[in-house]
Amino acid sequence: MxxxxxxxxxxxxxxxxxxGAKNGVLPLIAAATLATTGVTRLTNIPYLSDVIDLVNLLKSLNMQVALNNDEILISTERIGKTKTVSEHAGKIRGSLFLIGPLLARKKHVYIPYPGGCKIGERPIDYHIEGLEKMGATFISTSPYIKGYVNGRLKGATVNARQSVGTTLNLIMAAVLAEGKTVIHNAAKDPEIEDVIQFLTNMGAQIHYAEENIIEIEGVTELTAVEHRVPxxxxxxxxxxxxxxxxxxxxxxxxxxxxxxxxxxxxxxxxxxxxxxxxxxxxxxxxxxxxxxxxxxxxxxxxxxxxxxxxxxxxxxxxxxxxxxxxxxxxxxxxxxxxxxxxxxxxxxxxxxxxxxxxxxxxxxxxxxxxxxxxxxxxxxxxxxxxxxxxxxxxxxxxxxxxxxxxxxxxxxxxxxxYTQTPPVINASRIIGELIQRSESTKYRYFER
Incomplete structure (x- = not known):
C-alpha cells in the first residue's frame, strides 16, 4: 500500500x-478507435495509471498503440479482438467507453464490469438501454458483459438521463450507425463538448438541436486526426x-x-x-x-x-x-x-x-x-x-x-x-511508435 x-x-x-483531463483523455482514447483510416495523435496526455491501463487494454485487443511522454499514437484500421482482458478492464471505469465503439466497429463486445473508484451507485443500465434501442443485444455472463449487433447499429431516439458516461457511449456508437440518432437529456460537460469536436474533426456529423438534445447522422467511415487533451x-x-x-x-x-x-x-x-x-x-x-x-x-x-x-x-x-x-x-x-x-x-x-x-x-x-x-x-x-x-x-x-x-x-x-511498485509511465521504457503512413497505406508498429 x-x-x-x-x-x-x-x-x-x-x-x-x-x-490534460483524466475525464477527457479516456473517452478520447476510446473515440480514437472509431477511426477507420489513419493514425490518431493525442497530445497533452496526463501521467496517470488509468491511461496506462486503457492503453494496455487496447493492446490486448491487438490495436496498434504507442505511448511516449505526453502523447499517444493510435491506429485502429484493424481491430483484432473484441474480448477485453479482465486484468486491465476491471481496474478502470474508462473501459466502459469501449462498448459503443466496439459495437460500431466490430459488431461485438465482451468486457468485464468496469472498475474505478467506489463513490456510490454507478449502474451501467442507461448505457445498455440506449444501445439496445440502437439494435444491440446484451447478455450478462458475470463478471462479463457480452454485446452484439447484427449488421450496423441503427439510429434511434434514446435518453442519456444526464449521465456523462451514457452520453459519451451513445455518441460514439451513433457516429457509425445507420441513420439518425437523437439523444435526449444529454449531459453537457466540457469533456463531452471536446469529444464531439474531436469526432466532428474526424468526419462525424453531430450537432445540438437544443441545449440537452444531440442529433447525430451516422457515417460509414471516420479519419484519424490530431487532437490536444484539454x-x-x-x-x-x-x-x-x-x-x-x-x-x-x-x-x-x-x-x-x-x-x-x-x-x-x-x-x-x-x-x-x-x-x-x-x-x-x-x-x-x-x-x-x-x-x-x-x-x-x-x-x-x-x-x-x-x-x-x-x-x-x-x-x-x-x-x-x-x-x-x-x-x-x-x-x-x-x-x-x-x-x-x-x-x-x-x-x-x-x-x-x-x-x-x-x-x-x-x-x-x-x-x-x-x-x-x-x-x-x-x-x-x-x-x-x-x-x-x-x-x-x-x-x-x-x-x-x-x-x-x-x-x-x-x-x-x-x-x-511506496510499499508496492508504482505504475511506470516512462519514455525510456517505451520506444515503440507508429511509423508514418507508407505508400501501401499500412502502418508499421514497433515496441521494445
Whole structure:
C-alpha cells in the first residue's frame, strides 16, 4: 500500500500548470478507435495509471498503440479482438467507453464490469438501454458483459438521463450507425463538448438541436486526426481549493473560468480573493477570513460532485456551519469519517453533511477510499497540526499526475512512500511508435 505523509502548517505558494483531463483523455482514447483510416495523435496526455491501463487494454485487443511522454499514437484500421482482458478492464471505469465503439466497429463486445473508484451507485443500465434501442443485444455472463449487433447499429431516439458516461457511449456508437440518432437529456460537460469536436474533426456529423438534445447522422467511415487533451478542470479546482484552504497564493495555469464557474461562485460567496489572468486563475487568500456556505452538487454546470470532498476540507477552515447536499452520488462521504479522525466536526444526515468550521485539525493516520477523497485528506493534512499519513494513496495516482511533487513545489512539506511498485509511465521504457503512413497505406508498429 502506498502512503502520503504530509506535515501541516505551510501556505501553498507558486504556479502550477494543469495537465490534460483524466475525464477527457479516456473517452478520447476510446473515440480514437472509431477511426477507420489513419493514425490518431493525442497530445497533452496526463501521467496517470488509468491511461496506462486503457492503453494496455487496447493492446490486448491487438490495436496498434504507442505511448511516449505526453502523447499517444493510435491506429485502429484493424481491430483484432473484441474480448477485453479482465486484468486491465476491471481496474478502470474508462473501459466502459469501449462498448459503443466496439459495437460500431466490430459488431461485438465482451468486457468485464468496469472498475474505478467506489463513490456510490454507478449502474451501467442507461448505457445498455440506449444501445439496445440502437439494435444491440446484451447478455450478462458475470463478471462479463457480452454485446452484439447484427449488421450496423441503427439510429434511434434514446435518453442519456444526464449521465456523462451514457452520453459519451451513445455518441460514439451513433457516429457509425445507420441513420439518425437523437439523444435526449444529454449531459453537457466540457469533456463531452471536446469529444464531439474531436469526432466532428474526424468526419462525424453531430450537432445540438437544443441545449440537452444531440442529433447525430451516422457515417460509414471516420479519419484519424490530431487532437490536444484539454486541461483538467477537477485538478484545477483542487489546486484552487488547496490555495484557499492553506490561505496561500497560487496561479493555476490552464484553469478555465467558464468551466469552473460553479466553484468560483462559491469562492466569491465565502470570500476567497481571485484574480483572472491571461493564462489562468490566481488565488490570493493570505490570512483571509472565510465564511460558511450552503451548496448542492449537480450535473454540469452546477457544482461538481468530484470537488465535493475537496470543498468539504475548505469548509473546515471557514467561520460558521456549512451545509453540502450531495445529489449526484448520494453516499459519496467516505472522506468524512477519516476527517473526523483528524478532529473535524462533521455530521452526516442522509445525503447532506453539516460542517462546523474553525476547529483545529490534528495529523493522524487516515485512509483514502477514492481519488477525490484522497486528495481531500491530503489538503486536510496541509492545514492540520503535526503529521498526517494517508494510506491507500494509489487512488490519488488515478486522477492527479505528479500530485506530491507538485505540492512540494508549492511549498508543502510532503512525501510519497511506496510499499508496492508504482505504475511506470516512462519514455525510456517505451520506444515503440507508429511509423508514418507508407505508400501501401499500412502502418508499421514497433515496441521494445
Amino acid at each position: 502506498n502512503v502520503i505523509a504530509v506535515t501541516g502548517g505551510t501556505k501553498l505558494d507558486g504556479v502550477v500548470q494543469i495537465p 486541461p483538467d478542470r477537477m485538478v484545477a479546482g483542487t489546486y484552487l481549493i488547496a490555495a484557499a484552504a492553506t490561505r496561500g497564493s497560487i496561479l493555476v495555469k490552464g484553469a478555465n473560468e467558464h468551466h469552473l464557474k460553479a466553484l468560483l461562485d462559491i469562492f466569491k460567496e465565502i470570500g476567497v480573493p481571485l484574480k483572472n489572468e491571461a493564462n489562468g486563475i490566481r488565488v490570493l487568500a493570505h490570512d483571509q477570513p472565510l465564511t460558511s456556505v450552503n451548496l448542492v452538487t449537480g450535473a454540469y454546470p452546477e457544482f461538481p460532485t468530484d470537488l465535493q470532498p475537496l470543498i468539504t476540507t475548505l469548509c473546515l477552515t471557514t467561520d460558521g456551519i456549512s451545509k453540502i447536499e450531495e445529489k449526484t452520488f448520494l453516499k459519496r462521504f467516505t472522506h468524512v469519517p477519516e476527517l473526523q479522525k483528524m478532529g473535524a466536526d462533521i455530521t452526516i444526515d442522509g445525503s447532506t453533511i453539516y460542517i462546523q468550521g474553525g476547529k483545529p485539525l490534528y495529523g493522524t493516520k487516515v485512509r483514502a477510499y477514492d481519488m477525490r477523497a484522497g486528495a481531500a485528506l491530503t489538503l486536510a493534512g496541509l492545514i492540520a497540526k503535526n503529521k498526517t499519513k494517508i494510506s491507500n494513496a494509489g487512488f490519488i495516482d488515478r486522477g492527479y499526475p505528479h500530485f506530491v511533487q507538485t505540492l512540494r513545489e508549492l511549498n508543502a512539506d510532503i512525501g510519497y512512500y
